[in-house]
Amino acid sequence: xxxxxxxxxxSRSEEETKxxxxxxxxxxxxxxxxxxxxxxGSGKTTFxxxxxxxxxxxxxxxxxxxxxxxxYPIEHSPxxxxxxxxxxxxxxxSEIPPLALEEEVGRPDxxxxxxxxxxxxxxxxxxxxxxxxxxNASHVITID
Numbered sequence: 440x441x442x443x444x445x446x447x448x449x450s451r452s453e454e455e456t457k458x459x460x461x462x463x464x465x466x467x468x469x470x471x472x473x474x475x476x477x478x479x480g481s482g483k484t485t486f487x488x489x490x491x492x493x494x495x496x497x498x499x500x501x502x503x504x505x506x507x508x509x510x511y512p513i514e515h516s517p518x519x520x521x522x523x524x525x526x527x528x529x530x531x532x533s534e535i536p537p538l539a540l541e542e543e544v545g546r547p548d549x550x551x552x553x554x555x556x557x558x559x560x561x562x563x564x565x566x567x568x569x570x571x572x573x574x575n576a577s578h579v580i581t582i583d
Contacts, residue, residue, distance in 0.1 A: 460489025
């Protein structure tokens with residue numbers, strides 16, 4: 440289903456979300472930055488898990504809510520790494536520079552996913568936006 444330039448997909452399970460993410464992964468290129476929005480538990484990390492698995496990462500993909508940044512090495516050329524960032528616990532923008540994100544975000548061998556991007560420095564701009572929402576017994580994923 441489309442809404443302007445947005446593609447809207449229903450998902451009734453983790454497997455459906457991961458399948459959609461795998462399809463999305465096929466179009467990703469090194470340097471891409473994906474902003475992920477949605478409430479807690481809406482499927483953001485599951486979406487990243489689906490991308491990571493599609494690109495060849497077979498270890499656990501966990502929410503970076505407490506670690507802030509997770510790195511997932513990939514053996515899929517030319518993408519060598521997924522950077523998974525979560526700004527949920529960043530209250531003060533001064534906490535961002537120590538993360539050294541600007542050194543990694545946008546690298547030609549890295550795809551970056553940023554959850555809760557409202558606090559992202561303006562120097563980091565998305566190439567894609569994915570919104571996850573929960574409705575009744577399913578999720579709705581919007582890709583822009």
